Amino acid sequence: MKTLLLAEHDNKVLKESTARALSCAMALQGEVDLLVVGKACRPVAEQAAQLAGAARVLLTEADCYEHMLAEPVAALIVELAAPYDAILAPSTSSGRNIMPRVAALLDVMQISDATRVLSPDTFERPIYAGNVIETVRATDAKKVITVRTTAFSPTASGGNASIEVAAPVADPAISAFESEEVHVSARPDLTGARIIISGGRALQSQENFTKYIEPIADRLGAAIGASRAAVDAGYVPNDWQVGQTGKIVAPDLYIAAGISGAIQHLAGIKDAKIIVAINKDPDAPIFQVADYGLVADLFTALPELAGQLEPLHA
Amino acid sequence: MKIIVPVKRVADANAHVRLKSDGSGIETNGVQMSINPFDEIAVEEAIRLKEKGVAQEIVTVSIGRPEAAEALRSAFAIGADRGLLVTTDSDVEPLAVAKILKAVVDEEKPELVILGKQATDYDCDQAGQMLAGLLGWPQATFASKVEVKGTDVLVTREVDGGHQTLRLRLPAIITCDLRLNTPRFASLPSIMKAKKKPITQKTLDSYGIDAKPRLEILKFSEPPRRKAGVKVKSVPELLDRLRNEAGVL
Numbered sequence: 001m002k003t004l005l006l007a008e009h010d011n012k013v014l015k016e017s018t019a020r021a022l023s024c025a026m027a028l029q030g031e032v033d034l035l036v037v038g039k040a041c042r043p044v045a046e047q048a049a050q051l052a053g054a055a056r057v058l059l060t061e062a063d064c065y066e067h068m069l070a071e072p073v074a075a076l077i078v079e080l081a082a083p084y085d086a087i088l089a090p091s092t093s094s095g096r097n098i099m100p101r102v103a104a105l106l107d108v109m110q111i112s113d114a115t116r117v118l119s120p121d122t123f124e125r126p127i128y129a130g131n132v133i134e135t136v137r138a139t140d141a142k143k144v145i146t147v148r149t150t151a152f153s154p155t156a157s158g159g160n161a162s163i164e165v166a167a168p169v170a171d172p173a174i175s176a177f178e179s180e181e182v183h184v185s186a187r188p189d190l191t192g193a194r195i196i197i198s199g200g201r202a203l204q205s206q207e208n209f210t211k212y213i214e215p216i217a218d219r220l221g222a223a224i225g226a227s228r229a230a231v232d233a234g235y236v237p238n239d240w241q242v243g244q245t246g247k248i249v250a251p252d253l254y255i256a257a258g259i260s261g262a263i264q265h266l267a268g269i270k271d272a273k274i275i276v277a278i279n280k281d282p283d284a285p286i287f288q289v290a291d292y293g294l295v296a297d298l299f300t301a302l303p304e305l306a307g308q309l310e311p312l313h314a
Numbered sequence: 315m316k317i318i319v320p321v322k323r324v325a326d327a328n329a330h331v332r333l334k335s336d337g338s339g340i341e342t343n344g345v346q347m348s349i350n351p352f353d354e355i356a357v358e359e360a361i362r363l364k365e366k367g368v369a370q371e372i373v374t375v376s377i378g379r380p381e382a383a384e385a386l387r388s389a390f391a392i393g394a395d396r397g398l399l400v401t402t403d404s405d406v407e408p409l410a411v412a413k414i415l416k417a418v419v420d421e422e423k424p425e426l427v428i429l430g431k432q433a434t435d436y437d438c439d440q441a442g443q444m445l446a447g448l449l450g451w452p453q454a455t456f457a458s459k460v461e462v463k464g465t466d467v468l469v470t471r472e473v474d475g476g477h478q479t480l481r482l483r484l485p486a487i488i489t490c491d492l493r494l495n496t497p498r499f500a501s502l503p504s505i506m507k508a509k510k511k512p513i514t515q516k517t518l519d520s521y522g523i524d525a526k527p528r529l530e531i532l533k534f535s536e537p538p539r540r541k542a543g544v545k546v547k548s549v550p551e552l553l554d555r556l557r558n559e560a561g562v563l
Contacts, residue, residue, distance in 0.1 A: 067478065070443065070453050093473040097455045100408070100443035109409040109528035112438045122532065127436050128331045132340065134436075135533040174483045175452035178468060182476040191474070195562070220563075228492075238458070238472055238493055244437075245492050247474075253562040270540060274560045276552065291543035291560065294552055304549040 001030025001120055004058075004080065006073075006089035006098070007048050011038045011066065014047040016192045017090035019154035021147040022053055025088050026155065027117035031055040034161070035080065037073055039066035045163045054161040062168035067177040068094050072169075074101040079169045081106060081142065086120075091146035092191075103144035110144045111136060115151035129244040130267035149191065150250035150271050183237055190242065193223035195253045196272075198242055201229035202258025202279070202298060209235055212302040213257065219309040225249065227259045243268035258298045261286030278302070315368060315425040315462075315484075317360040319394060320375045320415055321353040323385040324435045333534050340435075340534065347381070349388040352430025355490040358497040359460055360428050361393035368462045369426070371395050375418055377406055383513060390508035391500035397511065402518035402525065410525035412444035417521050419449060424485065426467065431456055431489040442489035452482035456491040 005025045008015040018034070025032045032053060036045040037060045045059040058080065064072040077098070081087060087102060089095030091113050103110035115133075116124035122137045123145070190196060197220070199213045209224070217224050225242040226235065242249055243265040250271035257278045259265060266289055269275060277290035280297045287293040294301060325331055326346040334341045349357075363369040374389040376382040377400040386397035400414055419427060432439035439455075446453035454469035458477065461468045462484075470479045472491045500508070518525055546552045556563045 069480070070446070070455075074447060093456060093471075096439050097443065097453075100440035101447035101453065103440070104409060104412055104444035104447035107409075109407050110438070110440055110444075111529065112440060126537065128325070128340065129434065129437065130537060131331050132333060133535045133537050134531060135535070137530040137532055138528065139530060140528050172450070172452075174450075175454075176481045178479040178481050180473075180476060180478045189475070232493075237476075239474065239476060253556065253560075270537070274556070274562050275540070275543075276556070287545070288542045289540040292552055292555055293543065293545045294547075294549070295545065296549075301549055305553070308549060308553055 001028055001085050002083055003028050003030055003032045003086040003088060004084040005032055005034050006077065006095065007034050007036045007044065008090050008092050008094060009036065009038060009041060009044040011041045012043060014044050016154055017092055017149040018048065019051055020149035020152045021088055021090040022051055022155045023152040024114060024117060024147040026053045028086055028120045030085065033058055035060070035077070037065045037076060038068070039063055049161040049163055050157045050159050052156045052159040054159055057161050057163045058166045059163055060166045060168050064171035065168070068098065069175050069177065070098045070101050071175050072171040073098050074105060075172060076169050077102045078105045080166060084142070086143040086145060088145045088147055090149045095146050099144055099146050106142055106144065108140045108142050108144045109138070110146065111138060112146050113148040114145050115148045129264060130270060131263070148248065150248050183239065187217060188221070188223045190223045190225055190240070190247045190249055193249070193251050195220045195222035196225050196242070196249055196251045197222050197255040197257065198225035198227065198259060199230055199235070199257050200227040200259035201233055203230060203235060206235045212298065215306040216255070216302060216309065219306060219311055227265050228262070256286050256290070257302060259286055260284045261289065316371045316373065316422065317363065317369045318373050318375060318419065318422060318424040318427045319353070319356045319360050319389065320427070320429050320441070321357065321385040321389050322350045322376065322433045323347050323378060323382045324350045324433055327351055327434060333536060337534055347384065349385045350430050350433045352432060352434070352490055352492070353385070354388065354392070354497045355492070355494050356428040356430050357389045357392055357394055358495045359490060362495065363460070363462065364393070373398065373422060373424070375400065375415065377402065377411055377414055377518070379403060386513055387508050388500070390511040391505045392498055395511065397513040399513050399515045400518055400521070401515060404525070405527065406525050407527050407529060408438045408440035409444055409528065410523065411441045412448055413523045414518065414521055414525070415441070415445050416448045417523065426484065426486060426488065428488045428490065431491055442487050446487040451485055451487050453487040454480050454482055455489045457488050458491050458493050460488060460494070
């Protein structure tokens, strides 16, 4: 059994989702090689080499890989696929974009969002917005798998894998990067955050997110999320949405403020260790899953909470 | 330009999904079925391109049991022109769907195929990317904005941490995210008109494609349910419990 894992990075920093997906890859009980593909991304390969459990790091650098476009990256992975029994990627927007293309080119049916490895060919994955768990056995000789990273712990560091250069392949040159708009934030990523505070439609405005949610996030070093209703109302950017069609999160502490708890939202937070709900409606469904519920008006409770938290020292 | 929009009939987003009592599958008896919401967004986007004069014809395709025709009618009711129903009694995995759609594309020769990013039943998020791979076409997944410019299409995508805009050379594949548009409501006259729009029916066998499942479903199970915890009376009590009981602060 030999596995290739596509690393997630921004050409500078290796993302934690890679270390989490590596745990899944190691559960396949074989050697795991990491593939770092990008532009001028050797520092990422050096970070990847330190992950405990990586046998080798393959490094492929070229201009066409800078933005991880599916067409050139899939062509490269297909070229490298022959010696591997399984090809994995974290189920990020990048992994979900690239891997099915790889799978089709290899004539393999992909396993999306694996949450558990039962044996090297048998996996659990959530369906119906997480309402049902499906156990599937892959009959293809080669497996292509995306990994629900919140279901796996990151591997430790302390490894010392060798870095080998793999040559780029011809860019199909049918797609091109035009521009990007990245929300720069000093706060942690939602998907890797230890603490998240999310607001719902009850916040009523963008200004109220700033006034009521941000002070608590600042003091806790937390990421900020939102319900679909708050995103649709335009209070916060789209990529703050937590839920089945947004970000799947698994923090130690999830604080839901003014979120009623639609099934769609709950599907995205069910792996949180502790859920706190603050809502003035005592019958809100969020209280049925919350470890601690506070029935209160958030415009009173949130400032009180902020006032009793120590400012975070950098 | 001609646009193909594949659609799938799935359990309605508001329906309560549960397992059959013997765990052999999902209970669909008595469950309200609808067009997959992401597919509806795909149909709406195609119609907007037609209204702008970019597209001339919208062909919608569904694969499944005869009832899948209902999804085609939903697409007709908001403006798709004609339909193709590929019938089969078996469940078809995304890889096989992509192979069938490739055969349809080879026949119809569209410039764009617009799909939902995922179906809300099996949540695979694969068919569009697979079709793009099989055709050797460029792909833009999770679209939040689509703009056809001459021989190219500019697509803004929702990605982790923000947005990314790509330029694809036509013909191309686009998969839709939630906020690409809000599908219009079908009016009663358009629902009536939808009943008269033509559907061509073909059997899956007639395509000569091996659609045998590659994944063997061993089991369906319920996920572990979270239980309601305690109600706290005040903010100080909440903080005390988070610090001293849960140990997360």
